[in-house]
Amino acid sequence: MAKRIGRYVIELPNRPSLLAGAAAVGKTEREGPLKEEFDICYESDKICEGTWEQCESRLTSDAVSRALIKAGKVYADIDMIFAGDLLNQCVASAFFAKNTDIPFAGLFGACSTMALAMALAGLATDSGAADLAIAAASSHFCSAERQFRFPLEYGGQRPATAQRTVTGAGAVLFGKHLPERPFVRAVMIGRIRDLGITDANNMGAAMAPAAACTIIDFLRDTGKKAEDFDQIVTGDLGMIGSHLLLDLLKERESVDLSTVHEDCGNLIFDPRTQDVHAGGSGCGCSASVISSYYYKRLCSGKIRNVLFVGTGALMSTTTAQQGSNIPGIAHAVWLCAPEES
Amino acid sequence: MAKRIGRYVIELPNRPSLLAGAAAVGKTEREGPLKEEFDICYESDKICEGTWEQCESRLTSDAVSRALIKAGKVYADIDMIFAGDLLNQCVASAFFAKNTDIPFAGLFGACSTMALAMALAGLATDSGAADLAIAAASSHFCSAERQFRFPLEYGGQRPATAQRTVTGAGAVLFGKHLPERPFVRAVMIGRIRDLGITDANNMGAAMAPAAACTIIDFLRDTGKKAEDFDQIVTGDLGMIGSHLLLDLLKERESVDLSTVHEDCGNLIFDPRTQDVHAGGSGCGCSASVISSYYYKRLCSGKIRNVLFVGTGALMSTTTAQQGSNIPGIAHAVWLCAPEES
Numbered sequence: 105m106a107k108r109i110g111r112y113v114i115e116l117p118n119r120p121s122l123l124a125g126a127a128a129v130g131k132t133e134r135e136g137p138l139k140e141e142f143d144i145c146y147e148s149d150k151i152c153e154g155t156w157e158q159c160e161s162r163l164t165s166d167a168v169s170r171a172l173i174k175a176g177k178v179y180a181d182i183d184m185i186f187a188g189d190l191l192n193q194c195v196a197s198a199f200f201a202k203n204t205d206i207p208f209a210g211l212f213g214a215c216s217t218m219a220l221a222m223a224l225a226g227l228a229t230d231s232g233a234a235d236l237a238i239a240a241a242s243s244h245f246c247s248a249e250r251q252f253r254f255p256l257e258y259g260g261q262r263p264a265t266a267q268r269t270v271t272g273a274g275a276v277l278f279g280k281h282l283p284e285r286p287f288v289r290a291v292m293i294g295r296i297r298d299l300g301i302t303d304a305n306n307m308g309a310a311m312a313p314a315a316a317c318t319i320i321d322f323l324r325d326t327g328k329k330a331e332d333f334d335q336i337v338t339g340d341l342g343m344i345g346s347h348l349l350l351d352l353l354k355e356r357e358s359v360d361l362s363t364v365h366e367d368c369g370n371l372i373f374d375p376r377t378q379d380v381h382a383g384g385s386g387c388g389c390s391a392s393v394i395s396s397y398y399y400k401r402l403c404s405g406k407i408r409n410v411l412f413v414g415t416g417a418l419m420s421t422t423t424a425q426q427g428s429n430i431p432g433i434a435h436a437v438w439l440c441a442p443e444e445s
Numbered sequence: 446m447a448k449r450i451g452r453y454v455i456e457l458p459n460r461p462s463l464l465a466g467a468a469a470v471g472k473t474e475r476e477g478p479l480k481e482e483f484d485i486c487y488e489s490d491k492i493c494e495g496t497w498e499q500c501e502s503r504l505t506s507d508a509v510s511r512a513l514i515k516a517g518k519v520y521a522d523i524d525m526i527f528a529g530d531l532l533n534q535c536v537a538s539a540f541f542a543k544n545t546d547i548p549f550a551g552l553f554g555a556c557s558t559m560a561l562a563m564a565l566a567g568l569a570t571d572s573g574a575a576d577l578a579i580a581a582a583s584s585h586f587c588s589a590e591r592q593f594r595f596p597l598e599y600g601g602q603r604p605a606t607a608q609r610t611v612t613g614a615g616a617v618l619f620g621k622h623l624p625e626r627p628f629v630r631a632v633m634i635g636r637i638r639d640l641g642i643t644d645a646n647n648m649g650a651a652m653a654p655a656a657a658c659t660i661i662d663f664l665r666d667t668g669k670k671a672e673d674f675d676q677i678v679t680g681d682l683g684m685i686g687s688h689l690l691l692d693l694l695k696e697r698e699s700v701d702l703s704t705v706h707e708d709c710g711n712l713i714f715d716p717r718t719q720d721v722h723a724g725g726s727g728c729g730c731s732a733s734v735i736s737s738y739y740y741k742r743l744c745s746g747k748i749r750n751v752l753f754v755g756t757g758a759l760m761s762t763t764t765a766q767q768g769s770n771i772p773g774i775a776h777a778v779w780l781c782a783p784e785e786s
Contacts, residue, residue: 105573108524112548114574155767183449184634192533193761194553198637202759202772207453207634209561210759212535212551220550224565231572232446233455251763293525293548296539418539418551420532422592426496431543 106230110325113292113436120229121285122439123177123236123277125399126170127392128163130245130271132380136373141397142272143170149246149271160189160196160244163273163388165203167395168240171275179204182277183234186221188212189242189387190269191251196242206238215311215340216294217241218274218391219414219435223291225278226437230288235279242273243386252304252421265306267342267369267385274388274395283443286402290326290438294318296418298431304424307385308345308369311415314432315341316352318413320359322436330361334407337398339390339414339434340369342383368393390414398439405445412437447571451666454633454777461570462626463780464577464618465515466740468733469507471586471612473721477714482738483613484511490587490612501530501537501585504614504729506544508736509581512616520545523618524575527562529553530583530728531610532592537583547579556652556681557635558582559615559732560755560776564632566619567778571629576620583614584727593645593762606647608683608710608726615729615736624785627743631667631779635659637759639772645765648726649686649710652756655773656682657693659754661700663777671702675748678739680731680755680775681710683724709734731755739780746786753778 107115126143134145144166151159164187172178185204188211189196201208213220221239228234246256248269254260281287297314315338323330330336341349346367353359368390369383394412401407414437419430448456467484475486485507492500505528513519526545529552530537542549554561562580569575587597589610595601622628638655656679664671671677682690687708694700709731710724735753742748755778760771 107573108576155763157763157767188553190534191761192763193531193555193759195759195761195764198759198772198774199764199769202637202639205636207636208774209565209634210553212529212553214534224550227569227572227574231568231574232448233568233572235449293550295546295548296543298543418534418536418543420534420536422498422533423536423540426498428540431539433539433549 106227112321113290113325115290116226116230116288118230119281119287119289120226120278121282121287123279123285124171124174125276125395126167126174127272127274127396128166129392133270133272133372136378138372138397142392156244156247156250157191157195160242160247161200164197164200164240164242167273167275168238171277175277179206182206182236182238184209184228184237186211186224187240188217190248213433213435214416214418215385215387216414216416216433216435217387218394219339219412219437222276222437223293223435226288226291229278237278238275240275241387241391243269243388245269245271248386262381263305264381265344266381267307267383268380269386270372270384270389272388272392274391276395285442287440288437289440292322292436294434296431296433298429301430307417308342308382309348310417310430311341311432312345312348312352314434315349315413315415318434318436320357330359330364333364333411334409335366336361336364336411338367340385341367341415342369342385344382346370402439402441405441408441410439412439447568453662454631454666456631457567457571457629459571460622460628460630461567461619462623462628463740464620464626465512466617466736467508467511467515468613468615468737469504470733474611474613474713477719479713479738483733497585497588497591498532498536501583501588502541505538505541505581505583508614508616509579512618516618520547523547523577523579525550525569525578527552527565528581529558531589554774554776555757555759556726556728557755557757557774557776558728559735560680560753560778563617563778564634564776567629567632570619578619579616581616582728582732584610584729586610586612589727603722604646605722606685607722608648608724609721610727611713611725611730613729613733615732617736625783627783628781629778630781633659633663633777635775637772637774639770642771648758649683649723650689651758651771652682652773653686653689653693655775656690656754656756659775659777661698671700671705674705674752675750676707677702677705677752679708681726682708682756683710683726685723687711743780743782746782749782751780753780
C-alpha cells in the first residue's frame with residue numbers, strides 16, 4: 105500500500121525502479137551543453153516529412169522506443185503509457201500512442217507533465233496496477249510557436265523574459281524494484297498557485313510560486329532539509345523563475361536552495377552562446393533532461409538523492425486573450441540512486 | 446495490491462467506494478429526459494457573469510461542491526482531484542481546481558475523460574495513495590462550439606451525424622470501501638483505435654471501434670459475458686455510434702450487446718423533441734449522467750453490475766485541418782451496487 109506522509113507526500117513502499125530512460129531532441133538542443141547526454145539528436149527541427157505536430161509525435165516515439173530497447177522490452181510488454189504535451193487536446197502524445205497499441209492515459213500538466221506522468225507511473229507500478237509503465241512528455245518549438253504565439257514565418261520578436269520551447273521528448277520506463285536501477289521513493293501531486301501573473305512571456309514568474317509551494321510542502325511532510333537532497337531540480341523555471349524561486353524560499357520560508365537547486369530550463373541551453381532568452385521550457389525540456397542527464401547520474405551514483413519538481417503554467421491562448429491570470433502547478437518525484445551504485 | 450486480470454483489466458481488491466456523486470447541467474439538458482436526475486440545472490447556458498470557459502469551470506465547481514456536501518466533506522478533506530475537459534490545455538478543470546487548493550492531476554481523454562478520471566481515482570484510493578479522491582469532467586456547448594467549430598453568432602448548420610456538446614459537469618467522490626455505497630471492482634485503461642474516420646461531424650463512428658475493443662478486452666480478461674452485466678454503458682457514442690458498436694460486436698465478435706447496452710449520449714437528450722441531431726457528446730455528457738442517473742440506480746440497487754465504458758475521439762482542430770484521422774479511445778470502470786442494497 106502506498107503510504108501518505110504528512111499531508112501531501114505519497115511514499116511508494118515497493119520502490120518501483122526506473123528501468124531505463126531515453127531522450128530525443130532537435131537542432132538547438134543538439135547545439136546546447138547537454139548534447140552528449142541525449143540519445144537521439146536531430147540536425148534540424150524538421151524531424152520527419154510530416155507536420156510539426158507529427159515531428160513532435162516522432163520525438164516521443166524515438167524516446168520511448170530507445171528506452172524500451174535499453175530495457176530489452178517491446179511495446180507489447182508495456183501495460184500503460186502516461187503521457188502528455190502542450191498541444192491542444194494532447195495530440196502529439198495521442199498520435200504517438202495510437203501506433204503502439206499500449207493502454208494510454210493522456211495527461212495535461214503543461215510543462216509539469218513529465219513529473220505528473222512519472223508520479224502516476226510510479227503509483228501504477230508500486231500498486232501492481234502495471235508491471236511495466238512508461239512516463240513520457242514532449243514539446244516542439246515549431247508546433248508550440250504555431251499554437252501559442254505567431255506563425256514562424258512572421259518572425260515575432262520575444263522579450264528577454266521569454267523562454268524557448270524545447271524541441272524534445274523524454275521517456276522513462278518504470279517497473280518492479282531492481283537493486284541495480286534508480287528508484288522512486290515518493291511522489292507528490294501539486295496544488296495550483298496563482299500570484300496574479302498575466303504575462304505569457306514570463307512563464308518562469310508564473311511557475312515559481314507553485315515550485316516554492318511544492319518544495320516547502322515536500323520538505324515539511326518528509327521532515328527533510330533542502331541539503332538532504334543532492335539536487336532539487338525544477339522543471340523549467342528558466343533564469344528568471346529560478347531567481348524568483350530562490351528569493352521566495354529564502355525571504356518567505358528561510359529556506360536556502362542555492363547550493364542544491366538546478367533547473368532543466370537553465371541546463372539545456374547556454375544563454376551566452378544561444379539565442380534562447382530566459383532559457384528552455386516546454387514539456388519536452390524537463391522530460392528530456394530528467395530522462396537522460398539526471399537518469400545517468402543517478403544510475404552511476406554521482407547523485408544519490410534527487411527531488412524532481414516539474415513546473416507548469418496553466419493557460420491557453422483563450423484564457424490569455426481573456427486577460428485571465430496564469431496559474432502555476434508543480435508535481436514532485438523523489439528519485440534515488442541504486443543501492444548497488 | 447491491485448491485481449491484473451488477463452491482459453488489460455486491473456482488479457481493485459480494496460473495492461474503493463463511490464461515496465457521493467453530483468451533476469450540474471445547462472438549459473438543453475434541463476429540458477431533456479434526465480432533468481429530474483441532475484442536482485443543479487441552470488435555466489440558461491450563461492451560468493455565470495464570466496466567459497463561456499468560466500461558465501464551464503463553474504459547472505465543475507457546482508458538481509464537486511454538491512458531491513462533497515452529500516458526503517459531509519470539504520475541499521480540505523480531499524487528497525487529489527483527477528479532472529479534465531475538452532478545452533485547449535484543460536483550462537476549465539485547471540481554473541476550477543485553482544480555487545480548491547486540492548492537489549490536481551490534469552487529464553485528457555476527450556469524451557472518455559470521466560472514465561479515465563474514475564479509473565485513476567479508483568486506483569489512487571485502492572492503493573492508499575489517497576484516502577479521498579475526486580473524479581470530475583466537464584464540457585460546455587458554447588465553449589466547445591467556439592473552440593472546435595464556429596462562433597455561435599455564425600449559426601453554423603450541423604449535419605445529422607453531429608452530436609451536441611453537453612453543457613454539464615459531473616463529479617464522483619472516491620474513498621475507502623463502505624458497505625452502504627457503490628464500489629469499483631475493476632478498471633481498464635483503453636488502447637487507441639483508428640479505423641480511418643476523418644469526419645469531425647461523426648464522432649460516434651470514430652469512437653465506436655475503441656468502445657468495441659475495450660468491451661471485448663474486458664469481457665475476455667474477466668471471463669464475463671455481456672449479459673453478466675445489468676448494463677454496459679458507453680460514454681457518448683450517440684445514435685450512430687451506438688448502432689455501429691452493436692453491429693461491430695455482433696458481426697465481428699458474435700457478441701450481442703443489444704439487451705444490456707445504453708449510451709449516455711442517447712439518454713441525456715430526446716431527439717424526437719430536442720434539436721440535438723445524433724445525441725449528446727462532450728466530457729460533461731457521461732460525467733453528468735454517470736454521476737447522477739447511474740450513481741443513484743446503483744445506490745438503490747436497481748442495477749447491481751455496470752460496466753461504464755467512456756469513449757473519446759482524439760483530435761484537435763489542427764489535426765482535423767491537416768486531414769489526420771480521428772482515432773478513438775475507451776476506458777472502462779466496473780461499478781457495483783452496495784452489498785447492503
